[in-house]
Ligand SMILES: Nc1ncnc2c1ncn2[C@@H]1O[C@H](COP(=O)(O)OP(=O)(O)OP(=O)(O)O)[C@@H](O)[C@H]1O
């Protein structure tokens with residue numbers, strides 16, 4: 133297998149009893165790629181991420197990370213859930229440090245790395261606050277900071293910005309792109325929002341209704357920074373919208 137492939141999904145099928153959800157899906161994610169997955173409600177997007185993190189086993193086929201079956205002890209994977217959360221009893225700084233502490237990293241390194249990532253997401257002044265004292269978008273930043281602090285080789289994000297208003301979403305998306313570029317992390321980002329997928333991604337995977345297959349994998353070569361009103365952007369957005377006739 134090519135060294136350039138981070139995630140290889142090979143003929144993956146997932147059923148729950150009689151319900152066929154993912155139907156023989158195959159695709160690759162390159163190292164450092166930012167892949168967006170769009171698909172209708174209930175098509176199995178979260179299920180797919182849960183198979184990467186071994187919460188579920190595929191019914192058939194497999195997922196390889198760097199050419200090997202997923203091994204959470206070895207592979208450094210961060211997962212930001214659909215209902216993301218912080219630990220309310222910890223401060224911002226402690227929340228971000230948490231992922232590093234469980235890895236047994238020394239205190240001085242943790243302090244340095246936490247400070248760096250808090251600076252990037254603009255939370256330095258809030259490091260001693262508790263999550264209840266923060267706005268939704270700030271909490272979301274804590275979650276992002278915690279994920280990036282562990283320097284994951286693979287970051288999985290399940291509709292993280294679904295609940296936010298448009299302006300905040302754009303800000304956080306720009307931040308995410310900055311962090312992604314800086315770290316070279318491979319990102320799989322799930323969204324219902326076509327504009328968001330076109331804004332963020334290098335590739336877009338469009339899924340069908342259940343039983344779910346891949347409708348198309350589109351390459352998105354729009355230059356960055358991107359603008360949602362740029363005619364070239366609108367063209368790609370329309371192309372994806374055309375593919376998404378789920379109803
Ligand atoms: N543990 C489970 N047991 C039985 N069925 C399940 C289980 N988890 C998911 N399903 C079913 O699998 C299908 C896919 O669910 P999943 O949550 O992956 O969809 P999704 O694409 O993430 O949807 P949404 O866009 O609403 O988040 C659904 O029909 C769901 O009811």
Ligand SMILES: [Mg+2]
Nearest residue numbers: 177178179214
């Ligand atoms: Mg889901």
